[in-house]
Amino acid sequence: MASFRFSQTVRQFGSSAVQHGKLVATPLQVFGIEGRYATALYSAASKQNQLDAVEKEMNTFQGLLKTDGKLAEFCANPSLQRVYKKAVLEEVLKKQKFSELSINLMACLAENGRINKVGNVLSTFFQLMSAHRGEIVCTVKTAKPLDNAAMGELKTALNGFLKKGEVLQLTTEVDPSLMGGMVVSIGDRYVDMSMATKIKNYTNLIKLPV
Numbered sequence: 001m002a003s004f005r006f007s008q009t010v011r012q013f014g015s016s017a018v019q020h021g022k023l024v025a026t027p028l029q030v031f032g033i034e035g036r037y038a039t040a041l042y043s044a045a046s047k048q049n050q051l052d053a054v055e056k057e058m059n060t061f062q063g064l065l066k067t068d069g070k071l072a073e074f075c076a077n078p079s080l081q082r083v084y085k086k087a088v089l090e091e092v093l094k095k096q097k098f099s100e101l102s103i104n105l106m107a108c109l110a111e112n113g114r115i116n117k118v119g120n121v122l123s124t125f126f127q128l129m130s131a132h133r134g135e136i137v138c139t140v141k142t143a144k145p146l147d148n149a150a151m152g153e154l155k156t157a158l159n160g161f162l163k164k165g166e167v168l169q170l171t172t173e174v175d176p177s178l179m180g181g182m183v184v185s186i187g188d189r190y191v192d193m194s195m196a197t198k199i200k201n202y203t204n205l206i207k208l209p210v
Contacts, residue, residue, distance in 0.1 A: 023039060023040065023043040024042065024043040024046040024047060026039055026042055026043075026128050026131075027128065027131035027132045028127060028128055028131035030124050030127065030128065032120075032124075033114060033117060033120075034117055034120035034121045034123070034124045035124055037105065037108070037109065037114070037117075037121045037124075038121050038122075038124035038125040038127075038128055039128070040105075041054065041101065041105050041121075041125055042125060042128045042129075042132075044101050045101055048101065050099060050101060051129065051132065053099060054099060054101055054102055055125070055126070055129050057098050057099060057102040058102065058122050058125055058126070059126075060096070060098075061093075061098075061102070061106075061118075061122070062119070062122050065118070065119065071092075074088070075115045075116060075118055076116050078116065082110055082111055082112075082113055083111075085110040085115055086106075086107050086110035086111050089103075089106045089107065089110055089115070090103055090106070090107055093106060105121075106118070109121065130169065133167070134165050134166045134167055135166070135167045135168075135169045136161075136162055136166050136167065136168055136169065136186060136187050137169045137171075137186075137187070138158055138168060138169065138170050138171070138184070138185065138186040138187070139170075139171045139172075139173065139184075139185045139186075140154065140158075140170065140171070140172050140173070140182055140183070140184050140185075141172075141173045141174070141175045141178060141182060141183040141184075141194075142172065142173075142174060142175070142178065142181075142182045143174070143175065143176055143177075143178040143179055143180050143181070143182075143194070143195070144174065144176075145172075145174055146172060151172075154170075155168065155170065158170065158184075158186060161186055161187075161189075177196060178194040178195065178196050179194065179195040179196045179199070180194065180195030180196075181193045181194040181195045181196075181197075181198070182194060183197075
């Protein structure tokens, strides 16, 4: 039953979104409810050659959620009827000149009581688009900001993990609690080289019975 309802939801993105019930293969495997909707949007936009246009609209909507408190509250409010939410969102997005694909996504989320998860859906869709462009997202946390020399060495080392055609998307964060070293997350890899973790590991070893 659940898969049947989901298939109905996917078909609502447009008549050309799904052919013979098959979705376009995504460049990245995503999970959960947000993964389903993001995959459906990616597939529909891909088949209509509107990936870039839809991504731009999703960025615009995400921006509205961040700057318009009333819109964010409206989407998160569980007391409002689904039909009302759907009608309002359709009206707002049509005035913003959004495409039918983007409008249908928001309408489906509202109609199925999932509009409160729109932020997660957008984030997942952006992950798919990033993977589509061959971008490898990397986050590096350090106890102190890196100087130019250290940043250059870091980028050189990280680029060594990339395959041909992949592009590094590096974000750095400062977390004093690390005490030293760094924590690196690149793609599906995670390496903790922080001093705090080393001290914790040493402490645990000391506590072991002799």
